[in-house]
Amino acid sequence: MENFLNAMPKAELHLHIEGTLEPELMFLLAERNGINLPYASVEQLKAAYDFGNLQDFLDLYYQGADVLQTEQDFYELTWAYIEHCRAQHVIHIEPFFDPQTHTDRGISFATVINGISRALDDAKKQFGMSSGLIMCFLRHLSEAQAFETLKQAQPHLDKIIGIGLDSSEQGHPPAKFERVFAKAKSMGLLLVAHAGEEGPAQNVIDALDMLHVDRIDHGVRASEDPQLIKRLVKEKIALTVCPLSNTRLKVFSDMSEHNILKMLDVGVKVTVNSDDPAYFGGYLTENFVALYHALDMSKEQALALCRNSFEYSFASPERKVEMV
Numbered sequence: 001m002e003n004f005l006n007a008m009p010k011a012e013l014h015l016h017i018e019g020t021l022e023p024e025l026m027f028l029l030a031e032r033n034g035i036n037l038p039y040a041s042v043e044q045l046k047a048a049y050d051f052g053n054l055q056d057f058l059d060l061y062y063q064g065a066d067v068l069q070t071e072q073d074f075y076e077l078t079w080a081y082i083e084h085c086r087a088q089h090v091i092h093i094e095p096f097f098d099p100q101t102h103t104d105r106g107i108s109f110a111t112v113i114n115g116i117s118r119a120l121d122d123a124k125k126q127f128g129m130s131s132g133l134i135m136c137f138l139r140h141l142s143e144a145q146a147f148e149t150l151k152q153a154q155p156h157l158d159k160i161i162g163i164g165l166d167s168s169e170q171g172h173p174p175a176k177f178e179r180v181f182a183k184a185k186s187m188g189l190l191l192v193a194h195a196g197e198e199g200p201a202q203n204v205i206d207a208l209d210m211l212h213v214d215r216i217d218h219g220v221r222a223s224e225d226p227q228l229i230k231r232l233v234k235e236k237i238a239l240t241v242c243p244l245s246n247t248r249l250k251v252f253s254d255m256s257e258h259n260i261l262k263m264l265d266v267g268v269k270v271t272v273n274s275d276d277p278a279y280f281g282g283y284l285t286e287n288f289v290a291l292y293h294a295l296d297m298s299k300e301q302a303l304a305l306c307r308n309s310f311e312y313s314f315a316s317p318e319r320k321v322e323m324v
């Protein structure tokens, strides 16, 4: 079964590129850029990856991103992720990046996006891997800062397919970003938002009704509202679910408690994704393997999850036909 899960062609729709920074590369870049990490070794750093909740993780994740300084750093980060995708038969990817994490410490928007998108272009040329880059706003920052980030993206719109919303969900509901999402939509960008990860089902409803998103990232707490589940099924709204992330951040106490297969079986368009694989213990295959071990996922269920990823991806209609 593990071999089957690795070999089946997959797509990834919920992946923070900064969350693919493996400890070894973090140390290498720290050394190269003359940055002091508050850990003596890779082992000591890994020992810190024991999170009580989303905020515990975010604190380490933002700190880790400090080692990313040059366009080449962003290229190498992205290329390392692409190599994992190659090994796991991931043929289409829609990575997120968090420009504000970098521009707020003096790295230019162009440095970040040029490094990432050059790696994605090379993956397309060398392996035929298709991709679409999604720019996320940090929801703990202000609406004005999100508007400023959207302005910085203007000269680079050819490299971005959509925008997203990530970081701390508690205390920063979708309503805060209603106007900036409307502006992005008017610019022709696709829309996604993290909702119903740590926050309530109402955030999923508000992401749909106030932000008009095309997909929901996480959305697992939608299952607390049976009416909402009916709506997701009826309106065919896809959820990009991240099983290892949810257990590492204690959204579910154990993988055996995870609701992804229950939602799949009632007709919600759920997909499997790795979120921040360097921090949560695995890439896409490891997420599928975890569902197999904890929930006895069948091959048919695994294939249905992959089909959802292709169908609800933002790939072109021609590319979708090739993938399914």
Ligand code: ES4
Residues within 6 Å of the ligand: 016, 019, 054, 061, 166, 167, 168, 194, 197, 245, 275, 276
């Ligand atoms: C994230 Cl798991 C998760 N949730 C919200 N924001 C994020 N940024 C990176 N990973």
Ligand code: ZN
Residues within 6 Å of the ligand: 014, 015, 016, 166, 194, 217, 275
């Ligand atoms: Zn995420």
